[in-house]
Amino acid sequence: MFSSITSGAVRGIDSYIMKVEVDVSDGLPGFNMVGFMSGDVKEAGARVKVALKNVGYKVPVAKITVNLSPAVIRKEGIVVDLPIAVGILTATGDIKEEAVKDILFLGEIGLDGDIRPIKGTLPIVTKAKSKGYKTIILPKKNAKEGAVVPGMKIVGISSLQEVIAYLSANEKERDELIPPTKVDIKSLFTEKDIYDDKLDFSDINGQAGAKRAAEIAAAGFHHLLLVGPPGTGKSMIAKRIPTILPPLSEDESMEVTTIYSVAGRMPDNKALITKRPFMSTHHMVTESALVGGGGLPRPGLISLAHRGVLFLDEMPEFSRSLIDMLRQPMEDKVVNITRSKGNYAYPADFQLVGAMNPCPCGYYPDRNKCMCLPHEIKRYLSHISGPILDRIDIVVEVPKVDIADLSSKVKRAGESSKQIRERVMRARKIQEERFAGTGISFNSQMTPKEIDKYCKLGTVEQAFMEHTFCTMELSARAYHKILKLARTIADLDGSERIEKIHLMEAFSYRMSDGQYWNSREESE
Incomplete structure (x- = not known):
């Protein structure tokens, strides 16, 4: 079982699009992360496993491999909790593969499943737009920052349960469940x-x-x-x-x-x-x-x-x-x-x-x-x-x-x-x-x-x-x-x-x- 989730990260003042690939297969049970990353990035695996358990989703007893691509860029100080969690749920069939297509995910997850704000939202959303992405799911506290980029559908979420409910709904129900965040930029310049x-x-x-x-x-x-x-x-x-x-x-x-x-x-x-x-x-x-x-x-x-x-x-x-x-x-x-x-x-x-x-x-x-x-x-x-x-x-x-x-x-x-x-x-x-x-x-x-x-x-x-x-x-x-x-x-x-x-x-x-x-x- 394999899934590929799109995320993003910053490097200096610039940003880049990152693929979070998750493979769940038979073999000696374990959780392994690869992709030229620092120790603090690898800690995401422990947070995700506990968060999934606490919101009612049991991590399968299997060999789980997570790859962060591109491998040529060292991953430091980035937060990949949410895309990893969504990747695992997609690989195990709890979330349909077509539900995550063309969506970019950003967010840190607390052990209780809460979605916490991240750094670098604006440059990542700007980069995502230049690469043709239209929808981004990110922490609610970062939603207004992301919404200043025109032409992007910004979905601000507060918990892992909200993400799962949103992705499980059909296209028409999604906007009713979590309305996209909108910002009137001109009104900010008073x-x-x-x-x-x-x-x-x-x-x-x-x-x-x-x-x-x-x-x-x-x-x-x-x-x-x-x-x-x-x-x-x-x-x-x-x-x-x-x-x-x-x-x-x-x-x-x-x-x-x-x-x-x-x-x-x-x-x-x-x-x-x-x-x-x-x-x-x-x-x-x-x-x-x-x-x-x-x-x-x-x-x-x-x-x-x-x-x-x-x-x-x-x-x-x-x-x-x-x-x-x-x-x-x-x-x-x-x-x-x-x-x-x-x-x-x-x-x-x-x-x-x-x-x-x-x-x-x-x-x-x-x-x-x-x-x-x-x-x-x-x-x-x-x-x-x-x-x-x-x-x-x-x-x-x-x-x-x-x-x-x-x-x-x-x-x-x-x-x-x-x-x-x-x-x-x-x-x-x-x-x-x-x-x-x-x-x-x-x-x-x-x-x-x-x-x-x-x-x-x-x-x-x-x-x-x-x-x-x-x-x-x-x-x-x-x-x-x-x-x-x-x-x-x-x-x-x-x-x-x-x-x-x-x-x-x-x-x-x-x-x-x-x-x-x-x-x-x-x-x-």
Whole structure:
């Protein structure tokens, strides 16, 4: 007696279709699983046998062999309980062979027969659609996630008994027994679902310069570093940047949801991630947790921040080697992890926002308060290397707040996130039209080719650029970043061309780093 059940699994951020072949034959009784798998995958056999017994189906006393195909891919961290259980029941005749035809099965089974959620539902369903499958039976808590893929019939089940009842019914009865899960994707993109109404820029008093820098960073998706003494509002500003970013598009939402699904970070019964991610971490984070990897590779925080914000508070407290690991992802927008078992690539198009004190005590260059020695300040600031600093578009000081800015009158007059977001959205619309069909969404993503095309300068502006470039001894990367930044400032002003005032403001965001990092390393 033989059966073949279709399932799926993830490998890195990608997925593949897997065949679960079950053979029940005479011979020495036993349960054997083959197909190049790790020990944790083999544990599925023990769970399935107990689960079948507890729901009233006795596993036959026979030689049972389960093969997971393709054999060339090592099976690690995948869940094949449900397809194995269905395969055994089909091989023994408890489920008809035609009942499982063209259906893909996903799910982990508890010892009591409950079907538990799995990781990677969205990429597996997407792959199944590309291979021509139309119906997928999966855990009820993953049903909404799978239902966002159009044209797929998603059947969410809670127990092994439900699966058996569903497969035993005829075609007409099935939809009445367990109605397919449907999701209206457009209804998920409401302002309430997209933005956190508990955080707003109107909560921040004063700091007009820092808020302006945050607005520019949001409009062009530029990296931002906030420098200032303790208690000036650096973290408050950083945490509110997602409230002024453009909403995720449906395609971006699918990308982000795929990453969260593979990482096992999708909330139960959640269809899509619709808010731009905001990831923050402590400076004791490990390399694999930040960048990704591990024994069984998983996306790190920088991939979980894809299309959103990665916030590093007290940035110099992170080790220099840890911060330098961001260099390649900041440039390439992807994390490449190489293991003996294969290569893995995770998207990492994030906006880095850092906050830091200018010295260990936090009060440099105010020598009335700062007691740090020069070498202590230099060692502290050296945790942020020249190459990383070169990749940060905006460095802005966040000074001590004046008492006048803390008055209730000023607080009432503060701009809300919605007001700032409207300006950001207008600038974003300009960029959307500019880069239509190019695969680029923001000014920060421009390559030198696009910079030459969209950041042309007049005679006066070119002369100013050349003079300032030589005076400040900037790198070629910094030169291009200033042009991209000036393009964003011009977009916020509604200007078709980059003018001198836009370049001046863009250059001003490179002045603070020179004040603190006097002996900068040569950019790499």
